[in-house]
Amino acid sequence: MTERQTITPAHRYRNNDKLIGIGNEFWDMSERHGLAGIVADYDAGTGVLRATEGHDFIPAGHEFVNFSCCSYLDLDSHPEVIEGAVDALRRYGVLDHCIARSRVQIPAMQELEISLGELFGAQVVCSIAASTATFGLLPLIASGHLGNGTRPLMIFDKNAHVSMANVKPVCADETEVVTSRHHDLDFIEDMCKKYAQVAYVCDGSDSLGGYAPVKELAELQDRYGLLVYYDDSHSLSAYGERGIGYVRTHHPAPDERTITVVTLNKAFGTSGAAVVLDGQSKQTLRIIERFGGALNYSQLLDTASVGAGLASAEIHRTDELTTLQNRLYGNIELFDSLVHTDQAGSTFPIRLVPMSDATVIEAGRRVIEAGFYVSPVFFPIVARGTAGLRVMMRAGQTEQQIRDLGKVLVEVGARPAGPPAAEALR
Ligand SMILES: Cc1ncc(COP(=O)(O)O)c(C=O)c1O
Numbered sequence: 001m002t003e004r005q006t007i008t009p010a011h012r013y014r015n016n017d018k019l020i021g022i023g024n025e026f027w028d029m030s031e032r033h034g035l036a037g038i039v040a041d042y043d044a045g046t047g048v049l050r051a052t053e054g055h056d057f058i059p060a061g062h063e064f065v066n067f068s069c070c071s072y073l074d075l076d077s078h079p080e081v082i083e084g085a086v087d088a089l090r091r092y093g094v095l096d097h098c099i100a101r102s103r104v105q106i107p108a109m110q111e112l113e114i115s116l117g118e119l120f121g122a123q124v125v126c127s128i129a130a131s132t133a134t135f136g137l138l139p140l141i142a143s144g145h146l147g148n149g150t151r152p153l154m155i156f157d158k159n160a161h162v163s164m165a166n167v168k169p170v171c172a173d174e175t176e177v178v179t180s181r182h183h184d185l186d187f188i189e190d191m192c193k194k195y196a197q198v199a200y201v202c203d204g205s206d207s208l209g210g211y212a213p214v215k216e217l218a219e220l221q222d223r224y225g226l227l228v229y230y231d232d233s234h235s236l237s238a239y240g241e242r243g244i245g246y247v248r249t250h251h252p253a254p255d256e257r258t259i260t261v262v263t264l265n266k267a268f269g270t271s272g273a274a275v276v277l278d279g280q281s282k283q284t285l286r287i288i289e290r291f292g293g294a295l296n297y298s299q300l301l302d303t304a305s306v307g308a309g310l311a312s313a314e315i316h317r318t319d320e321l322t323t324l325q326n327r328l329y330g331n332i333e334l335f336d337s338l339v340h341t342d343q344a345g346s347t348f349p350i351r352l353v354p355m356s357d358a359t360v361i362e363a364g365r366r367v368i369e370a371g372f373y374v375s376p377v378f379f380p381i382v383a384r385g386t387a388g389l390r391v392m393m394r395a396g397q398t399e400q401q402i403r404d405l406g407k408v409l410v411e412v413g414a415r416p417a418g419p420p421a422a423e424a425l426r
Contacts, residue, residue: 013177033057035364047397064372075269075270081315084308094106095303105300109306115313123285124274126272126274127273127275129263129272130231132293133295134229135294138171152198153176154199154201160202183213200226202231203232208352229259232246232261233261233266234266234348236262236266261275261276269308334403335351336417339391350391350393351391355414360387362412370404372405
């Protein structure tokens with residue numbers, strides 16, 4: 001028998017050996033210290049979680065407040081959102097009608113698309129998740145079918161969320177793919193001068209803080225016809241008039257060269273995602289619907305999620321949204337007045353409290369023992385020297401909770417807010 005061959009992978013865009021080798025160690029360590037694998041009941045009245053299973057460090061029944069949850073406005077437990085889900089189920093009388101939307105659909109998801117379209121002043125296509133939408137849309141951009149017909153050079157920002165970075169190999173089968181430094185406008189412009197068409201893929205609002213240079217990119221869009229694909233999931237609802245997010249607030253005139261995906265699962269407080277488009281022809285919308293991968297062959301939003309989405313969209317049309325945003329910003333400001341982070345002063349609801357690799361897990365454990373969950377990030381999942389506790393602020397956190405968290409963070413090694421420490425100036 002001839003010798004059977006083994007495979008040598010190309011690993012041009014992904015490497016599971018490396019990913020799992022590094023990532024699993026991180027997760028194992030987190031779990032051993034009671035900072036991952038937690039199961040807890042949620043009390044919507046108080047926003048407090050109660051562990052249902054015991055652990056070496058956290059006994060069953062231990063209560064804590066989640067300071068690592070992306071429901072920035074707490075709309076996910078808003079009575080009108082819950083009622084909206086129940087009401088839609090009753091109204092449509094069916095949870096799901098399992099067939100590709102391009103063949104037959106009940107009008108539920110269209111109802112949400114119309115409502116969100118009005119909210120954004122845009123064309124909206126809904127999806128079961130932002131990741132699903134991105135996996136369907138980026139290959140269409142790569143082949144020029146979502147764009148002007150010319151295959152673009154696709155530039156993925158180095159920090160693009162994993163839901164976008166994961167699609168590189170698929171896009172690379174359709175066009176050329178490169179990875180740029182973070183928000184490297186000079187590089188993007190150089191590529192625009194060199195290639196007939198360029199598409200840039202990045203976050204509108206980064207998971208670890210910071211916003212995209214939307215205005216500067218809009219200039220490149222005007223000058224060179226650059227297409228930009230934004231994931232603005234972290235700023236939907238939390239930012240801008242009627243919660244339209246960072247990209248749409250700052251883009252001077254979005255047209256068919258700007259495509260934005262937003263999850264509805266963070267501050268919007270429901271499930272699913274919206275693809276926000278401008279100026280796309282009916283033909284292109286059909287291409288998206290038919291050839292956007294799972295946008296066609298997989299599930300639509302179920303009726304309960306649609307109903308919750310409609311209710312949340314209604315809240316976005318009222319002053320309550322502004323009240324919730326202001327409450328969130330007030331809580332962020334209070335936190336910034338207590339604990340130093342590089343993100344202090346921004347409206348972005350995520351803060352990374354710097355810690356050393358050696359102390360961050362122990363610090364996270366002491367914080368949950370004190371009744372607050374913050375997620376540690378540390379080597380090998382992030383570079384050495386950039387470890388920290390990731391804190392997410394929400395509108396529903398109370399002043400007392402924030403002050404208590406600030407106190408315990410300082411006790412476990414965070415730098416208090418205020419003038420820079422003398423050693424930092426040396
Ligand atoms: C920037 C960004 N995009 C997308 C997602 C995932 O969204 P979805 O659950 O709708 O796929 C996340 C979740 O962490 C995210 O941070």
